[in-house]
Amino acid sequence: MPLHVPPAPAPALRSVLTALGSRAVRETRPSALSSLATPVEPELPLPVHILDDIAGTGGPPLTRLTGWRFLVRGGDRLVAVAETMLTADGWAFSHFCEGPYVTSTEQALRQAEALPDAYQPRLLSVPELYMLTLWLRRDPEADPAAGGLDPDDLLIPLAPAPPGIAAHREHRAADLLPVLTHRLTPAPLLGSPV
Structure with missing residues (x-):
């Protein structure tokens, strides 16, 4: 099923196009960009959301839009x-x-396109675990800047994933979030009452 990639805000796209053509920015480009003789083009804009404080909210996990990639x-x-x-x-x-993450994102997008349902692709960062996932929002027409995680949304961890979490495996948000929360819950100190 095709993914419904939302359009990026025009100023975000313009800023990337300007950076790609900027002589000043060219000197700080990664080597993969600097060594190319062919023109480069930005494509597949994905809204980047951050999942904050997943172990301490007590309610549904909160996300916030922080950028476009x-x-x-x-x-x-x-x-x-x-x-x-x-x-x-x-x-x-x-x-x-x-x-x-460049090749891992591409692989996860191909994996998502093979799924039977339509989704809106997003990126979800979990800074507390140094983790990035492809977030497949069940509502393909949703505002890409809004909305929290629905329990039935799919998450595909990108490689490298944290130890114990398989990269490129599809998880329902309701199934993966408890694993992430458990990973972030501090273990009791030795000798302290449980």
Whole structure:
């Protein structure tokens, strides 16, 4: 089933296009971008949400939109990502990066396209675990900036995933969140009452 990729805000896309063409930014590009002789294009904008304080909220997990991540294609392959962030003045370019999350995101998107249902793809960051997942929102027409995790949304951890969590395995949010919460719950100190 095709994914319903939401359009990024126009200022976010403009900031990435400006950064890709900027001589000043060119010097800080990752090597995969700097060494290319072919033009590069941003594609597949994904809203980036952060899951904060999952072990201590006591209620449903809260997410907040923090940016948009664009996959950057050079020729026939993805070579980097460009990320924007929300500032007091609106959307602004944040940084380029390369590494395992580029290919892992592409793999997870292909995996999601093979699913029978329609989803809206997002990225969900869990900073407390240094974890990034592809978040497949069940409502493909939802506002990409809003909405918390629905128990039936799917999460696909990207590689590298934290120890004990399998990368590229689809999980219902209701099934994975307790595992993440357990991972973040401090173990009792030796000799302390349980």
